[in-house]
Amino acid sequence: MDPTPNEAALDEAVAGLLDAAGITAQRKLIARILSAGLGLGHDGASRLDLKITAAAVEEMRAAYRLFKPYSATPKVTIFGSARTRAHDPLWVGAEGVARGLTEQGWMVVTGAGPGIMEAAATGAGPDRALGVSIRLPFEERPNSALAQDNGHLVSMKYFFTRKLMLVKESRGFVCLPGGFGTMDETFELLTLQQTGKMEPVPIVLLDRPDGTFWRGFARFVTEELAGSGMIAVDDLDRVLVTDSVDAAIDEITGFWRNYDSLRWFDDRLVLRLRAEPSDAELAELGERFSGLCLTGGIERTEPFPAERSDRDRLELPRIVLVPRERAVGDLYRLIRALNELPSAPPPAVAETHPAP
Known part of the structure; x- marks a missing residue:
């Protein structure tokens, strides 16, 4: 549905406010935040609801700046x-x-x-x-x-x-x-x-x-x-x-010795690693974690198109699988196994800390 004249005028006003504030990055998301706040006014939100919303946004901003x-x-x-x-x-x-x-x-x-x-x-x-x-x-x-x-x-x-x-x-x-x-x-x-x-x-x-x-x-x-x-x-x-x-x-x-991050693409799960596993290691993982996979096995993959578009960890090797539902425990075991592969980077050297 096309926006009503009032909605179009409001969008234009929000865009003008972003211009006046000198905001050039992430404009769509910031416009959504502003529009949601204005929408609360149209909704007739109570004073308490508005106070909670305003305080929450202010607190999150303060924390984002801290981190x-x-x-x-x-x-x-x-x-x-x-x-x-x-x-x-x-x-x-x-x-x-x-x-x-x-x-x-x-x-x-x-x-x-x-x-x-x-x-x-x-x-x-x-x-x-x-x-x-x-x-x-x-x-x-x-x-x-x-x-x-x-x-x-x-x-x-x-x-x-x-x-x-x-x-x-x-x-x-x-x-x-x-x-x-x-x-x-x-x-x-x-x-x-x-x-x-x-x-x-x-x-x-x-x-x-x-x-x-x-x-x-x-x-x-x-x-x-x-x-x-x-x-x-x-x-x-x-x-x-x-x-x-x-x-x-x-x-x-x-936990972060070899495993770096993950990303979902529909039912396919891509795990990004710090070191490329060997063919023998990949075959052993596929056999060991066959119960984790709903279909197929564990395979190497190149970055997916969306990863390339986002330039998302493109330098890292990847494996892909289709996991069964509710297999969180097995996923953690797979990550630990990836961290223990002979091809994985050496563990960090830690000092000994006496037990309390």
Whole structure:
């Protein structure tokens, strides 16, 4: 349907506003944002709805600006209880895993509160820690490791915008024991991975030495959720449950040893790698993961036309397959197998970090 004269005039006005603001890049998307805001006015949205929308957009903009200078630096988000005290083995573990990852070039993202969040920010150091805090009437204030440097901290009113930014920029996650908030964040990570709304990333559930928190969680998931048919039996295979700081660091960094990224083309899944697998390696993978493939096997491929058009990682070798539905656990096993191929780049050399 052709736009009405009012819609055409509105589009022209929006285009004029973009011109006046000097905006030349991504004009269509910015015009959509402006038009959606104007549409709320036409819809008669309530004051509360408008306040939520305005605050959410403002908070996302502030967070995007925080992360933009570090877009090329890999980041890990560390979750855990705000009530964990200094010198607790969990505190020491969070501090150790943060320090170990920053020594390998990573940055650490936290919720900027006390407890585990402060431990992780302390381990990372002020130059390698980014915080996304939440304004609450109780409990949480920006921790001392971040409050001194407002350039690495952004504050949010809403949990949903905060959770978006704690997840969006990171290439790995470490969850330590915590309460409702930590469990909410952990289950959201698992949900995003299970449903394919997030690309595969390493997730570590890190406990104190000989701790039972995450083992009990895994038992509940396996016996109650998988046992009742509510999730697949291998849905937790993507997660490492450990009490070892070194194992947590190795899981985060090792996940990206050879695997780089993926992209879907209808039912075909393309995996981009850092090193070309040999014919023998590809044949072995095809036989080992035949159950992952709905049809055909695992093959080499050239970049797809859409990848060429977008100039999307064209320099990397690729493999392609048609996976069966709900095969998240097998996909993670395939990624780990790709990382362990003899042709894969050598693993990063990490320092040893004593157990807490």
